[in-house]
Amino acid sequence: GAVVSQHPSRVICKSGTSVKIECRSLDFQATTMFWYRQFPKKSLMLMATSNEGSKATYEQGVEKDKFLINHASLTLSTLTVTSAHPEDSSFYICSATQPGLAGEVDEQFFGPGTRLTVL
């Protein structure tokens, strides 16, 4: 099956620094990648949709200058949390879709997540 990886799996940083999280589709080309964040015992919240070669589309309430997304290739999207603060501490998860048959729903394959802790 399709595999999505994330790196790093855990990161601890100081307040005010920037952190980059990578999301890779290992054995397929992903036309679209999604970024979510999840708080403990809460649901996944969609942050943005990332399409290769174009600007990301952010959900309402998500600061695009705070959460920079780059989707430079069909197998890699990055999320950079700029000037991180303790309230940005969360579990960040990406997913990637592999184009399927026309008219079919593209299955989303999720990465293992990145635990960000901002001190």
Add this chain to the structure above:
Amino acid sequence: SQKIEQNSEALNIQEGKTATLTCNYTNYSPAYLQWYRQDPGRGPVFLLLIRENEKEKRKERLKVTFDTTLKQSLFHITASQPADSATYLCALDAGGGNKLTFGTGTQLKVEL
């Protein structure tokens, strides 16, 4: 306002029994609904998709129903095993482009 509700309380059942999890939604008209499994500290894993024109879908020990009149989906695991213990999330299509909106999930614990 739009809501997707799953039992926030954990569900504990005995091994071998059937687990039934509920997903209710309001102010959505989803073309499809999906169920995922999430283990602690991991990303969700896709289990089943059911479309609005399908009443029921099965996959091995899993069964999903979708009632668009009641705005409800039921997720069943038959002959449950301790390895089925996890959080189960339902997700609705959020209006195209493969975007999903997730419920809060129900934690299932299967005891010996």
